[in-house]
Amino acid sequence: xxxxxxxxxxxxxxxxxxxxxxxxxxxxxxxxxxxxxxxxxxxxxxxxxxxxxxxxxxxxxxxxxxxxxxxxxxxxxxxxxxxxxxxxxxxxxxxxxxxxxxxxxxxxxxxxxxxxxxxxxxxxxxxxxxxxxxxxxxxxxxxxxxxxxxxxxxxxxxxxxxxxxxxxxxxxxxxxxxxxxxxxxxxxxxxxxxxxxxxxxxxxxxxxxxxxxxxxxxxxxxxxxxxxxxxxxxxxxxxxxxxxxxxxxxxxx
Amino acid sequence: xxxxxxxxxxxxxxxxxxxxxxxxxxxxxxxxxxxxxxxxxxxxxxxxxxxxxxxxxxxxxxxxxxxxxxxxxxxxxxxxxxxxxxxxxxxxxxxxxxxxxxxxxxxxxxxxxxxxxxxxxxxxxxxxxxxxxxxxxxxxxxxxxxxxxxxxxxxxxxxxxxxxxxxxxxxxxxxxxxxxxxxxxxxxxxxxxxxxxxxxxxxxxxxxxxxxxxxxxxxxxxxxxxxxxxxxxxxxxxxxxxxxxxxxxxxxxxxxxxxxxxxxxxxxxxxxxxxxxxxxxxxxxxxxxxxxxxxxxxxxxxxxxxxxxxxxxxxxxxxxxxxxxxxxxxxxxxxxxxxxxxxxxxxxxxxxxxxxxxxxxxxxxxxxxxxxxxxxxxxxxxxxxxxxxxxxxxxxxxxxxxxxxxxxxxxxxxxxxxxxxxxxxxxxxxxxxxxxxxxxxxxxxxxxxxxxxxxxxxxxxxxxxxxxxxxxxxxxxxxxxxxxxxxxxxxxxxxxxxxxxxxxxxxxxxxxxxxxxxxxxxxxxxxxxxxxxxxxxxxxxxxxxxxxxxxxxxxxxxxxxxxxxxxxxxxxxxxxxxxxxxxxxxxxxxxxxxxxxxxxxxxxxxxxxxxxxxxxxxxxxxxxxxxxxxxxxxxxx
Ligand SMILES: Cc1cc2nc3c(=O)[nH]c(=O)nc-3n(C[C@H](O)[C@H](O)[C@H](O)COP(=O)(O)OP(=O)(O)OC[C@H]3O[C@@H](n4cnc5c(N)ncnc54)[C@H](O)[C@@H]3O)c2cc1C
Ligand code: FES
Numbered sequence: 001x002x003x004x005x006x007x008x009x010x011x012x013x014x015x016x017x018x019x020x021x022x023x024x025x026x027x028x029x030x031x032x033x034x035x036x037x038x039x040x041x042x043x044x045x046x047x048x049x050x051x052x053x054x055x056x057x058x059x060x061x062x063x064x065x066x067x068x069x070x071x072x073x074x075x076x077x078x079x080x081x082x083x084x085x086x087x088x089x090x091x092x093x094x095x096x097x098x099x100x101x102x103x104x105x106x107x108x109x110x111x112x113x114x115x116x117x118x119x120x121x122x123x124x125x126x127x128x129x130x131x132x133x134x135x136x137x138x139x140x141x142x143x144x145x146x147x148x149x150x151x152x153x154x155x156x157x158x159x160x161x162x163x164x165x166x167x168x169x170x171x172x173x174x175x176x177x178x179x180x181x182x183x184x185x186x187x188x189x190x191x192x193x194x195x196x197x198x199x200x201x202x203x204x205x206x207x208x209x210x211x212x213x214x215x216x217x218x219x220x221x222x223x224x225x226x227x228x229x230x231x232x233x234x235x236x237x238x239x240x241x242x243x244x245x246x247x248x249x250x251x252x253x
Numbered sequence: 254x255x256x257x258x259x260x261x262x263x264x265x266x267x268x269x270x271x272x273x274x275x276x277x278x279x280x281x282x283x284x285x286x287x288x289x290x291x292x293x294x295x296x297x298x299x300x301x302x303x304x305x306x307x308x309x310x311x312x313x314x315x316x317x318x319x320x321x322x323x324x325x326x327x328x329x330x331x332x333x334x335x336x337x338x339x340x341x342x343x344x345x346x347x348x349x350x351x352x353x354x355x356x357x358x359x360x361x362x363x364x365x366x367x368x369x370x371x372x373x374x375x376x377x378x379x380x381x382x383x384x385x386x387x388x389x390x391x392x393x394x395x396x397x398x399x400x401x402x403x404x405x406x407x408x409x410x411x412x413x414x415x416x417x418x419x420x421x422x423x424x425x426x427x428x429x430x431x432x433x434x435x436x437x438x439x440x441x442x443x444x445x446x447x448x449x450x451x452x453x454x455x456x457x458x459x460x461x462x463x464x465x466x467x468x469x470x471x472x473x474x475x476x477x478x479x480x481x482x483x484x485x486x487x488x489x490x491x492x493x494x495x496x497x498x499x500x501x502x503x504x505x506x507x508x509x510x511x512x513x514x515x516x517x518x519x520x521x522x523x524x525x526x527x528x529x530x531x532x533x534x535x536x537x538x539x540x541x542x543x544x545x546x547x548x549x550x551x552x553x554x555x556x557x558x559x560x561x562x563x564x565x566x567x568x569x570x571x572x573x574x575x576x577x578x579x580x581x582x583x584x585x586x587x588x589x590x591x592x593x594x595x596x597x598x599x600x601x602x603x604x605x606x607x608x609x610x611x612x613x614x615x616x617x618x619x620x621x622x623x624x625x626x627x628x629x630x631x632x633x634x635x636x637x638x639x640x641x642x643x644x645x646x647x648x649x650x651x652x653x654x655x656x657x658x659x660x661x662x663x664x665x666x667x668x669x670x671x672x673x674x675x676x677x678x679x680x681x682x683x684x685x686x687x688x689x690x691x692x693x694x695x696x697x698x699x700x701x702x703x704x705x706x707x708x709x710x711x712x713x714x715x716x717x718x719x720x721x722x723x724x725x726x727x728x729x730x731x732x733x734x735x736x737x738x739x740x741x742x743x744x745x746x747x748x749x750x751x752x753x754x755x756x757x758x759x760x761x762x763x764x765x766x767x768x769x770x771x772x773x774x775x776x777x778x779x780x781x782x783x784x785x786x787x788x789x790x791x792x793x794x795x796x797x798x799x800x801x802x803x804x805x806x807x808x809x810x811x812x813x814x815x816x817x818x819x820x821x822x823x824x825x826x827x828x829x830x831x832x833x834x835x836x837x838x839x840x841x842x843x844x845x846x847x848x849x850x851x852x853x854x855x856x857x858x859x860x861x862x863x864x865x866x867x868x869x870x871x872x873x874x875x876x877x878x879x880x881x882x883x884x885x886x887x888x889x890x
Contacts, residue, residue, distance in 0.1 A: 147391050
């Protein structure tokens with residue numbers, strides 16, 4: 001296959017970037033999208049040009065490192081597929097492909113297609129855990145959890161923290177990401193003790209990081225490679241409202 | 254150098270309890286005066302760092318990814334073993350211990366393995382308390398499955414994403430400590446050397462992967478949890494960043510490297526499709542429960558599979574191992590696939606593949622049942638290959654997957670360098686010459702949550718490290734060494750990319766030190782590797798500058814270390830004149846092609862000491878004794 005790539009190049013966060021056009025030839029349709037970029041990079045190195053920087057690690061859709069917006073869509077056109085699992089056979093000979101980083105105020109560009117998503121870690125640090133220290137856990141089967149509940153918790157817990165939801169959202173909102181953790185821990189009994197505190201702190205952090213609000217576009221769910229349900233956002237809103245009201249009552253009391 | 258395992262005395266069931274009592278404790282009010290450096294945030298590193306933080310130590314934790322949540326542990330699929338005996342099928346701590354020693358082909362240390370089995374149950378308790386959504390039965394209790402040929406159901410799992418869920422549990426515990434200020438996390442920070450002062454591991458030299466800044470961190474103890482080195486083969490099931498750098502740098506500083514040649518090749522991976530290939534995707538082993546493995550009977554038969562009548566197919570596993578058939582153990586299944594491909598009977602464009610055919614199972618059970626059992630795997634296969642396995646047999650081939658070898662550690666998980674502790678896949682301790690499925694996750698978390706938090710206090714309470722700062726000459730020297738190496742890599746200005754060297758090294762290792770090894774091949778490799786290394790240092794092209802985000806630069810350092818390490822691996826493989834577990838020496842097999850162990854001469858851990866560039870490493874032996882599991886030969890016929 002022969003393709004034209006328009007790739008975002010930016011040397012570092014302090015300077016502005018621009019698209020650069022690269023004609024590429026002899027792309028094998030069995031290559032993954034990232035392998036295609038590897039081949040492009042080999043060509044650049046051969047011509048003494050700086051290779052394109054992009055994040056990746058597992059290359060099997062689970063680590064959440066890869067973070068490319070392909071033709072305007074985070075992770076590209078295929079449903080439930082990360083960029084590393086997207087294969088070139090889904091493109092046609094002669095296509096022009098535009099490749100950009102995940103764009104959001106809270107995800108500053110590090111270089112080219114690499115962004116800084118530490119804001120996600122800080123949201124988890126604000127409350128995305130059960131406060132149980134090593135050694136203090138009760139016997140695992142002491143607390144049964146209905147299979148249906150455990151399965152739904154798993155649906156939410158599958159989030160890979162890639163940030164596609166933010167990149168897809170016109171408001172750059174992190175509600176789906178935050179909601180996924182709130183939903184996961186809110187469903188299981190182990191998460192109940194800190195449920196109110198958790199949601200308040202995580203939402204505060206989310207706002208402090210500069211993520212936008214949710215106005216129900218639903219683009220996040222469409223872009224999510226793990227198909228995290230929109231129910232996560234509803235649960236986040238529900239928990240938040242409940243927690244905010246009860247904390248106000250406590251303040252008043 | 255002495256390989257003193259420091260195994261506590263007494264009966265095996267009491268060793269750990271007794272040892273915990275004997276270990277010196279650090280007074281609670283003194284804990285915050287001790288700082289610990291944890292390199293790695295996978296299952297082993299994240300669990301250790303979080304637990305240290307909870308105990309009150311000051312912790313610095315490092316990883317090269319942009320977030321601790323992305324460590325390679327995230328990719329583990331199948332599950333985690335634990336001796337809970339929830340299924341009432343006869344499991345026990347002793348049985349898990351027994352299976353692990355036997356599965357490791359009698360090349361692991363009994364006392365460590367027993368402790369692993371002993372703490373396994375606590376791991377499940379801990380993870381459930383963190384909210385890990387393990388699979389459950391309708392009654393609400395935890396579900397188990399049997400995995401990797403085990404005769405009991407002791408594997409806990411979270412869909413096909415067990416590693417992800419366990420790592421996110423450990424990561425959440427880690428983030429909690431970060432928010433409380435007891436752990437400082439340094440992502441995108443790569444350890445490039447170890448700092449030793451007065452014989453004790455006291456620090457690390459790192460490179461900030463965004464700015465390129467070289468910076469040292471000091472502490473009272475260093476813990477490496479930096480994962481395995483299967484990427485020495487270039488193509489493997491591991492993540493792209495997995496490397497041997499931290500372990501190898503420690504080795505150069507005096508840490509013995511144990512059994513580097515013990516590597517595990519997984520039989521069911523998607524085959525290589527072309528030169529551009531960057532990784533090999535694992536397809537779950539469970540597929541072999543219903544799929545039948547075959548190749549054409551005659552060499553060079555390129556007809557499409559559907560056109561081959563039954564009589565012209567060779568179901569070679571069923572033929573050779575009538576009782577185990579397609580469920581033959583990992584190493585056997587892998588080697589047999591290599592054999593038929595070497596005979597020119599492999600399938601697919603490259604001829605390096607065998608069929609895994611579900612046609613019979615679909616006839617027998619219906620497509621619906623097969624979809625229920627393997628739907629997501631079939632989808633993944635189709636996504637990658639573009640072929641529909643409901644209609645065409647899958648093509649699979651073995652790939653490098655896991656490394657049992659690693660830095661040598663004693664019972665306290667301390668290496669031969671005082672204060673340097675090693676956890677998870679990076680150490681060698683528990684799996685002998687072959688790891689059982691679902692046991693790596695167990696070991697990583699056992700080491701991090703339950704072993705090291707205890708044993709580190711024994712070290713810290715007695716080590717009396719002297720106060721130092723980064724102006725210490727040893728620190729300056731280590732930093733200068735790191736800076737010099739980076740400068741050298743950038744100044745070569747050769748003609749070949751880093752990847753091209755990695756690919757060449759991978760070919761050498763796969764060919765000569767892969768699934769089957771022989772003396773002649775290993776000697777060839779030992780000649781080719783130094784030549785390739787020489788070429789690398791003369792002709793590699795690393796563009797850009799050190800003081801920036803420079804992925805070629807990162808990779809160059811890692812490949813340079815693989816080029817050194819590969820030689821050690823081949824040296825170890827050549828010296829071990831026996832076949833055991835994942836190490837198959839063609840010279841040492843029975844008439845039917847089964848591995849032939851040599852307990853008389855090789856029942857020991859090979860710990861290699863580094864003696865300087867260009868010098869042969871020195872072999873030290875830790876003899877292994879089997880007092881609780883009698884030495885026996887595996888059989889699968
Ligand atoms: C595809 C696949 C499936 C698997 N499935 C299973 C399974 O079902 N069950 C099972 O038990 N096991 C399984 N395994 C094996 C298991 O996943 C690993 O052995 C285990 O997760 C290793 O954990 P770890 O903590 O030791 O290392 P890792 O998770 O590899 O973590 C290494 C850490 O070290 C850091 N690091 C490395 N080098 C440096 C450096 N120089 N400087 C700074 N940081 C560094 C990395 O950033 C990372 O944080 C599987 C493996 C693969 C590849
Ligand atoms: S590289 Fe891991 S999800 Fe894409």
